Amino acid sequence: MEAVARGGRERSTPAxxxxxxxxxRDLWLGGRGLVLSVAFSLLLSVIAYLVATNRALNFLEQRxxxxxxxxxxxxxxxxxxxxxxxxxxxxxxxRGTLESLLLTPVSRLEITLGKLVAALSxxxxxxxxxxxxxxxxxxxxxxxxxxxxxxxxxxxxxxIFLASLGVLIxxxxxxxxxxxxxxxxVLLALFVPTxxxxxxxxxxxxxxxxxxxxxxxxxxxxxxxxTNGHPWSQDISWLLSPxxxxxxxxxxxxxxxxxxxxxxxxxxx
Amino acid sequence: MSAAIExxxxxxxxxxxxxxxxxxxxxxxxxxxxxxxxxxxxxxxxIRVLTTILAPTRGSFEVAGHPHTRPSEIRRRIGxxxxxxxxxxxxxxxxxxRYHARLYGQGRSGARAVASxxxxxxxxxxRSRSLISTYSRGMRQRLGIARxxxxxxxxxxxxxxxxxxxxxxxxxxxxxxxxxxGERGATVLLCTHLLAEVEETCSRVLILSRGRVAAQGTxxxxxxxxxxxxxxxxxxxxxxxxSAVTALHEVPGVRTAPANGQPGLLRVTLAQTDGVAPEExxxxxxxxxxxxxxxxxxxxxxxxxxxxxxxxxxxxx
Numbered sequence: 001m002e003a004v005a006r007g008g009r010e011r012s013t014p015a016x017x018x019x020x021x022x023x024x025r026d027l028w029l030g031g032r033g034l035v036l037s038v039a040f041s042l043l044l045s046v047i048a049y050l051v052a053t054n055r056a057l058n059f060l061e062q063r064x065x066x067x068x069x070x071x072x073x074x075x076x077x078x079x080x081x082x083x084x085x086x087x088x089x090x091x092x093x094x095r096g097t098l099e100s101l102l103l104t105p106v107s108r109l110e111i112t113l114g115k116l117v118a119a120l121s122x123x124x125x126x127x128x129x130x131x132x133x134x135x136x137x138x139x140x141x142x143x144x145x146x147x148x149x150x151x152x153x154x155x156x157x158x159x160i161f162l163a164s165l166g167v168l169i170x171x172x173x174x175x176x177x178x179x180x181x182x183x184x185x186v187l188l189a190l191f192v193p194t195x196x197x198x199x200x201x202x203x204x205x206x207x208x209x210x211x212x213x214x215x216x217x218x219x220x221x222x223x224x225x226x227t228n229g230h231p232w233s234q235d236i237s238w239l240l241s242p243x244x245x246x247x248x249x250x251x252x253x254x255x256x257x258x259x260x261x262x263x264x265x266x267x268x269x
Numbered sequence: 270m271s272a273a274i275e276x277x278x279x280x281x282x283x284x285x286x287x288x289x290x291x292x293x294x295x296x297x298x299x300x301x302x303x304x305x306x307x308x309x310x311x312x313x314x315x316i317r318v319l320t321t322i323l324a325p326t327r328g329s330f331e332v333a334g335h336p337h338t339r340p341s342e343i344r345r346r347i348g349x350x351x352x353x354x355x356x357x358x359x360x361x362x363x364x365x366x367r368y369h370a371r372l373y374g375q376g377r378s379g380a381r382a383v384a385s386x387x388x389x390x391x392x393x394x395x396r397s398r399s400l401i402s403t404y405s406r407g408m409r410q411r412l413g414i415a416r417x418x419x420x421x422x423x424x425x426x427x428x429x430x431x432x433x434x435x436x437x438x439x440x441x442x443x444x445x446x447x448x449x450x451g452e453r454g455a456t457v458l459l460c461t462h463l464l465a466e467v468e469e470t471c472s473r474v475l476i477l478s479r480g481r482v483a484a485q486g487t488x489x490x491x492x493x494x495x496x497x498x499x500x501x502x503x504x505x506x507x508x509x510x511x512s513a514v515t516a517l518h519e520v521p522g523v524r525t526a527p528a529n530g531q532p533g534l535l536r537v538t539l540a541q542t543d544g545v546a547p548e549e550x551x552x553x554x555x556x557x558x559x560x561x562x563x564x565x566x567x568x569x570x571x572x573x574x575x576x577x578x579x580x581x582x583x584x585x586x
Contacts (some may be wrong), residue, residue, distance in 0.1 A: 096355020104372040
C-alpha cells in the first residue's frame with residue numbers, strides 16, 4: 001500500500017506530459033500521424049508544382065506563389081490538428097479506453113491538456129514539411145524568413161483554435177463519427193467567407209466578417225506580409241481575431257474538458 | 270479497523286430514472302464481496318459511483334478510508350476492471366501497463382518493473398511484447414486485472430471479469446481474484462451475474478435488484494433469506510405411498526407428489542411459513558410419516574441455494 005502513496009509523492013513527470021507522450025507515441029508510431037503527413041506532403045508537392053509552373057509562365061508572381069503555398073499549408077495543417085483533436089474524447093469513449101483513463105488519479109484537466117498538446121503536433125509536423133517548399137518557391141527575393149515566421153505564428157494560433165474546437169466538440173459528441181463530421185462542418189463554415197464574391201468582401205460589413213473570422217483574418221495577415229511585403233506591425237489588428245480565438249477556445253476546451261469529460265449512458269449491469 | 274468500503278444511502282439518478290437507490294453496505298479489508306444482480310440491476314452504475322467515475326445524486330461513501338468528496342484520493346487507492354473495458358490495439362501489453370503505472374506517478378524504470386512483474390503475475394509474461402490486438406478475450410481480461418493492480422490498490426473493483434470466457438478462462442480469472450484478496454490483502458468487489466462464481470469465490474454477497482439492495486450477508490445467510498420454497502425427497506415402500514401422501518397433507522407448509530416412474534419416492538415442496546424454517550417443516554413431515562406407522566426408507570432435504578435466493582429476490586426485474 002505504501003508504494004501507492006510513495007509513488008504519488010515521487011511523481012517526477014507531470015501527468016499531462018505523460019499523457020502527451022503516450023498520445024504522441026500512439027499518433028506517430030501508431031501510423032496515423034505518418035500517413036497524414038505523407039498525404040500532406042503529397043498535396044503540398046502538387047500545389048508547389050502548380051504554382052511553380054504557373055510562375056514560369058508568368059501567370060503568378062513569386063510572392064503570390066509563396067503566399068498560396070503557405071495559405072494551403074496553414075489551412076491543411078490546422079485541419080489535421082482539428083481532426084486529431086476531434087477524436088480525443090469521443091474516440092476514446094467509443095473504443096472503451098476512456099473509463100480506464102478516468103479511473104487514474106490524473107485530473108481531467110491534465111488529460112485534456114495532454115491530448116490537446118499532442119493534437120498540435122500534427123500542425124508542427126505540417127509546418128516542418130512546408131519549410132523546404134517555401135524556401136524553394138521564395139528563394140532569391142528575401143521573403144522566406146518573413147513568410148515562414150508569419151506562417152508559423154498564424155498557423156500555430158489557428159491550430160490551437162481549431163484543435164481546441166475539436167476537443168470541445170469531442171467532449172460532447174455522442175459518437176466519434178458525429179465529432180469528426182461536426183468538426184469538418186464547422187471548418188467549412190469558417191472558410192465560407194473566402195468564397196464570397198469580392199464585392200461582398202468590401203465595405204464595413206465584409207471587412208468586419210473577414211476580421212472576426214480567425215481563419216480569414218489570419219490568412220489575410222499572412223497575405224499582407226508575404227504578398228505585399230508589409231511589415232509585421234502594419235496589419236497587426238488582423239492578428240487579433242486568431243489570437244483571441246486561440247486563447248478563448250483553448251481555455252474553454254480545458255475548462256469544459258475538465259468539467260464534462262466522461263462516459264455516456266450506463267452499463268448493462 | 271474501518272471498513273474498506275462504506276456506502277450509506279447512495280443514490281444515482283439519470284433524470285427521473287433511478288439507477289441505484291439507497292445503496293448501503295460495508296466491505297472489510299481482504300474480503301471478496303460478490304455483487305449479484307440481473308442485467309439492469311444497477312451493478313455497473315454502483316461500481317461507477319463507488320469508483321468516482323459518476324457522482325452520486327444522494328448519499329455518501331468512503332473507499333479505502335477516503336470520503337467520496339475526495340475522488341482523486343480514492344482513485345489513487347483503487348484498482349478497477351470496468352465492464353467491457355477497451356484496450357489500445359496498437360500498444361503492447363508492456364507499453365500499456367507502463368503508461369498506466371506512470372499515470373500513478375511511477376518513474377520510467379519503476380513503471381517498467383511494475384509492468385513486467387504484473388504481467389508475469391497474471392501469466393502474460395511471455396506475451397508482454399505482443400500487440401494487444403493479438404490477445405484473446407481471456408488474455409485481455411487478465412491484462413485488465415494487471416492494470417487494475419498497477420498502483421497496489423487497497424480495493425479492487427471487478428465488473429464482470431469472466432464475461433465471455435470459457436470455463437478454463439473463468440477458473441484462471443477466479444484464481445487470480447482469490448490471490449488478490451489472499452496474498453495482497455486487498456478488498457475485492459466482484460460484480461457478476463454468475464452465481465457459481467460468487468458461491469465459489471466470495472465471502473459475502475450483495476444482491477441488487479432494480480437499483481436497490483435486495484439482500485446482503487454471507488452466501489449461506491442470503492440463501493436462507495430466500496422466500497423461495499425448498500424441496501426434499503422421501504422414500505417409503507411403494508404400497509405406503511398413498512397413506513404417506515395423506516399423512517403429509519396434514520402438515521402445514523408441505524406439499525407432496527409421487528415422483529413419476531420412481532415407485533415409493535415422494536417429492537416434497539416446503540413452503541416458507543411464518544417463523545418456521547424449511548428444516549423444521551421437513552422434520553414435521555417426517556414425524557407425520559413415523560406417527561402414521563409408515564416405514565421411512567430415506568429422506569433428503571435439498572440444500573438452500575443461492576440461485577433460489579437470487580431468483581426469488583430479483584423476480585420481475
